[in-house]
Amino acid sequence: MxxxxxxxxxxxxxxxxxSSKNYTTRYLLVAALSEGVSTIYHPAHSEDSDAIRRCIADLGAVLTEDEEKIVVQGFGRQPRNVKELNVGNAGAVLRFLMAVAALSPEVTFVNTYPDSLGKRPHDDLIKALGQLGVEVEHNEGRLPITIRGGKPAGGRITVSGAVSSQFLSALLFLTPLLEEDSEITVLDDLKSKVVVGQTLEVLEQAGIVVHAADDYMSFKVPGRQAYKAQSYTVQxxxxxxxxxxxxxxxxxxxxxxxxxxxxxxxxxxxxxxxxxxxxxxxxxxxxxxxxxxxxxxxxxxxxxxxxxxxxxxxxxxxxxxxxxxxxxxxxxxxxxxxxxxxxxxxxxxxxxxxxxxxxxxxxxxxxxxxxxxxxxxxxxxxxxxxxxxxxxxxxxxxxxxxxxxxxxxxxxxxxxxxxxxxxxxxxxxx
Ligand SMILES: O=C(O)C1=C[C@@H](OP(=O)(O)O)[C@@H](O)[C@H](O)C1
Ligand SMILES: C=C(OP(=O)(O)O)C(=O)O
CATH class of the missing domain: 3.65.10.10 (Enolpyruvate transferase domain)
Structure with missing residues (x-):
C-alpha cells in the first residue's frame, strides 16, 4: 500500500x-529465558514485536495477552527443539535469537526479506559463536542461517562491534546461562554503544550479574545464572x-x-x-x-x-x-x-x-x-x-x-x- x-x-x-521497540524485544527475550512467569506491561505492537512473540512461542514460551499486558511462561535454558524460525525483517530479533539458538541442537533462520534483512551481514556474530564451539551454516554471513549449538560451555569470546552492537548484546543475553564464566572482549569499535546500556539495564532488572568495563569494551559474565521472572513496564x-x-x-x-x-x-x-x-x-x-x-x-x-x-x-x-x-x-x-x-x-x-x-x-x-x-x-x-x-x-x-x-x-x-x-x-x- x-x-x-x-x-x-x-x-x-x-x-x-x-511503546519502545528495543525494550519490548529485550523484555520478551529475558522473560522467555527465565523459567517462571513474567508480565510485560504496555508491550509494543508491530511487525518486529510480533516476530519475537512468534519465535519465543515456537521455542517453547507460553504467551497470553490482553489489552495492557503480555504474560510469558519462559523456557529457561532449554528451548524446545524447533526446525525453523522466521524473524520477518527484524534485525535485533534475529541476532539475539541466533545466540539463544546456540542452546538448541539445530535451528534454521529462514530468509523472508531477501531485499532487506536478507542483505544484512551477521559475520561478526557468526565468528563469535564459532569461538563457543557453535557450528553456523550461512550464506556468506547472511540468511538463511543454521545454528548447530547444543551445549556451548562459555569462556573467552571476542566480537567486533564495528557493524552493529546487536552482536555484543546477543552474547550478553546468552553467556549468563552457560556452564562456565565468560569474558567478552569487543574488537575494533563499538557502534550504537548506548543501546548496549539498554541491554545491561534489562539484564540487571532480570537479576543477571554482568561486570562491564566503563567503556563497554570488555565484560566478565559469571556462568550458571538464572533469569528471574519479573514484571516489566515498557517505556x-x-x-x-x-x-x-x-x-x-x-x-x-x-x-x-x-x-x-x-x-x-x-x-x-x-x-x-x-x-x-x-x-x-x-x-x-x-x-x-x-x-x-x-x-x-x-x-x-x-x-x-x-x-x-x-x-x-x-x-x-x-x-x-x-x-x-x-x-x-x-x-x-x-x-x-x-x-x-x-x-x-x-x-x-x-x-x-x-x-x-x-x-x-x-x-x-x-x-x-x-x-x-x-x-x-x-x-x-x-x-x-x-x-x-x-x-x-x-x-x-x-x-x-x-x-x-x-x-x-x-x-x-x-x-x-x-x-x-x-x-x-x-x-x-x-
Ligand atoms: O539492540 C537493539 O535493539 C538495536 C540496536 C541498533 O542497531 P545497531 O547496533 O546495529 O546500530 C538499532 O539500530 C536497532 O534498531 C535496535
Ligand atoms: C535498524 C532497526 O532495526 P533492526 O536492526 O532491529 O532491524 C530500526 O529499528 O531502525
Missing amino acids: DVIVRPTPTLQGEIGAL GDYPGSAAVLAAAAVTGSDVKIHRLAEKSKQGERAIVDVLRMMEVPLTHEDGTVHVQGNGKLKAVEFDGDAATDAVLAMVAAAVFAEGTSRFYNVENLRYKECDRITDYLAELTRAGAKVEERPDEIIVHGQPEGVEGGVTINAHYDHRVIMALTVVGLRARQPLVIKDAHHVAKSYPQYFDHLRALGADVEWVE
Whole structure:
C-alpha cells in the first residue's frame, strides 16, 4: 500500500508515544529465558514485536495477552527443539535469537526479506559463536542461517562491534546461562554503544550479574545464572516519536507527545536536544515533549551514532533548516533495513532536498523555502525512510507518494493515524 503525503502547514494536538521497540524485544527475550512467569506491561505492537512473540512461542514460551499486558511462561535454558524460525525483517530479533539458538541442537533462520534483512551481514556474530564451539551454516554471513549449538560451555569470546552492537548484546543475553564464566572482549569499535546500556539495564532488572568495563569494551559474565521472572513496564519509544517531533518542528505546530521519559537510556532521546540546538521552541517536562514549531530551524552538527534510529528524522528536519547540517559517525546506517545513507539520500534528492553523501556522514544544505516534492518515493523496505520522507512531504510544494509505505508497521503501525490525528494530510491508497 502507498501513502500520499500532502503539504500540511500546521499540526496540532496530543498523542501518547508508541511503546519502545528495543525494550519490548529485550523484555520478551529475558522473560522467555527465565523459567517462571513474567508480565510485560504496555508491550509494543508491530511487525518486529510480533516476530519475537512468534519465535519465543515456537521455542517453547507460553504467551497470553490482553489489552495492557503480555504474560510469558519462559523456557529457561532449554528451548524446545524447533526446525525453523522466521524473524520477518527484524534485525535485533534475529541476532539475539541466533545466540539463544546456540542452546538448541539445530535451528534454521529462514530468509523472508531477501531485499532487506536478507542483505544484512551477521559475520561478526557468526565468528563469535564459532569461538563457543557453535557450528553456523550461512550464506556468506547472511540468511538463511543454521545454528548447530547444543551445549556451548562459555569462556573467552571476542566480537567486533564495528557493524552493529546487536552482536555484543546477543552474547550478553546468552553467556549468563552457560556452564562456565565468560569474558567478552569487543574488537575494533563499538557502534550504537548506548543501546548496549539498554541491554545491561534489562539484564540487571532480570537479576543477571554482568561486570562491564566503563567503556563497554570488555565484560566478565559469571556462568550458571538464572533469569528471574519479573514484571516489566515498557517505556515510550523515542526513535518512532522522533519522526513525529521532526514533523512538528518543520510545520507551524502545537504538538504534545506524552510518555517520553526524560531519564531514558534510549540514545534517540537526543532528538529533543537536537531540535533545541536547531532553535525549535519546545519543552520537555514530566514525560511530555511539547513542540510549538514556527517552521524556522537552524543547521546543526551531530554525532549520529549516539542516536542511530533517530538520525533519519533529524536529517528530514535539517532539510528545512537555515544553513548546512552535518550528521557524522553514521557509517553503520548502511547496514540497516536499507543503506540509510545512499538509498535514503537518493530519495531525499528525488524529493528536491540538497544532500551530500560521505562514507560515514550525511551533509544537508537546508532549504527554508521548502522543497519541490511531486514525486514517488521508494521506501526500500525501511520504516524509518518512510517516516522521514513523510516529514519532508508535509513541507514540500507538491504531494509525495510513498510506495509500499505499509512497511512502516515494522516498528510503528499507527504512525500515519497519529499524524492524521494531529492534522496531517496523509492518505493510504491501494
Ligand atoms: O539492540 C537493539 O535493539 C538495536 C540496536 C541498533 O542497531 P545497531 O547496533 O546495529 O546500530 C538499532 O539500530 C536497532 O534498531 C535496535
Ligand atoms: C535498524 C532497526 O532495526 P533492526 O536492526 O532491529 O532491524 C530500526 O529499528 O531502525
